[in-house]
Amino acid sequence: MMFKGTGVALVTPFKKDQSVDFEALEKLVDFTIDGGVDFLVALGTTAETPTLTKAEKLDVLNCIIKHNQKRKPIVLGLGANNTQELLAGLNEYPMQEVDGILSVVPYYNKPSQEGIFQHFSALAEATDKPIILYNVPGRTVTNMLPATALRLANAFPHIVAIKEASGNMAQCMELVQGAPAHFAVLSGDDNLIVPQLSIGFKGVISVAANSYPKDFCAMVNAGLQEDFVTARNLHYKLLKGIDLLFAEGNPTGVKYVLHKLGLLENVLRLPLIPASETLSQQLDQYLNS
Template sequence: MQSLVGTGVALVTPFKKDLSVDTAALAAIVNYVIDGGVEYLVVLGTTGEPATLTKEEKETVIATIIEANKGRLPLVLGVGGNNTMEVVAELKTRDLSAFAAILSVSPYYNKPTQEGIYQHFKAIAEASPVPVILYNVPGRTASNMLPATVVRLANDFKNIVAIKEAAGDIVQAMRLIQDKPKDFLVISGDDMVALPMVLAGGSGVISVIGEGFPKEFSQMIRLGLERKVDEAYALHYKIADSIDMIFEQGNPGGIKEIFKSLQLSENTVRLPLVNVNEDLASRIDAFVKKIIN
């Protein structure tokens, strides 16, 4: 899965002011991040607000991204949930021919044991016609997929090829990198520690800030993979403040402010999410103007 080494971006779903999906803005964002040099696109991840999209809207988003991409970059589709049978049913019925892999989040709310998490992903691996990227994000799921569970899954199922690791724990990430099978990819799910994870042996990142500043962020990751540490950290520190800002009042409110500043889309989000406040919006706008000028 060398196509998933480097920078993937978790695409937003742009909304018009009337809260309808803005397909023209979505296509523009796809072109913007591709032109910026990212390696692959993630469709309907958390940043895409799938929890507040209807089934029809999800299909519109998928179709829009496939059309805008025109086969240029690999696509990864978010297919996850806390009802294992429902996820398996979707994998058995959805056309995944346009996708290189799926990204599947560890079950949220239910708070399964490690054995429950293993059995959940066992069922997904057995049902999925494409490779599976695990997604560990304890801040959203209320449970942590431990390295031993990840390594067990990676060893038992050849189509479980990677993990997006977003526990915010660099020691846990290093343990994963140390114990994983040779070709299994450990992908950062946390923009601020993406470079340290790459330098520790990780394979890249699935990023949010990377779609706001794709040129700088994807180059940083490439430099990290090439072990050009000083050059990579120079780029990291150039955009580090923006990483804090876009998550300060929640995702994707912050990244949508960047796209508003770039005049690529409105900053609209759907309830229960709300826009960032005026102070943060003005700081984000000032940062964008500094970077692009």
């Protein structure tokens, strides 16, 4: 299982003219790897992927692959609410250069549980790459129930994990308890990872690891080693900072922090906008505390 510990959902830096800033992206890859992340996630939601053109997506992925130089496994975010479009995406990227796929539950059109099963079954039948399912009902509207996720895991050995972002701890426990040996349950909620590690999660795909990689990775590693005194202390050190990152949408807070750290411009693409003056002041206070 190469997808355990801390994965970072990388943001896409933009220049002031709104073009992709590849130099800043390379700096971010180094910053997160130096901070201790275990794997990189390219073109997730945090990357503002809906606002990127097809050419930009390919260029972003290739930049990450080239600069990573195989230091860490790379997961490609590849999701759609049109199954045929998802399958076509397998032919649009250098799949031989990535180590896995992160694929979100189809959004907006609200499929049934059977529809979700057939959607991911079609993906699994079309590729032999390891697949991480992504359940985030706050964004997709539809909640993939544990029974569906576990049915997929048992049907396809290369469905190796789920990024679970329901925030429902009872649902989380059901996933862990029923998971086959090859299937890892990963967190999609940065502020819940310590209690989730205590119930058997194997790691996290994190937004906050862009901004606070050293403390965040240390917290996750402590939890995986069942050192919950250390993990809890780091959790409460980071909790306010994590909550502020999401206060005005993602990656609004992350880009502000990374700008303050000198890594990239504080530029987002509409409909997302930079942090308000109030949030900027709150983040400044946290960073200086």
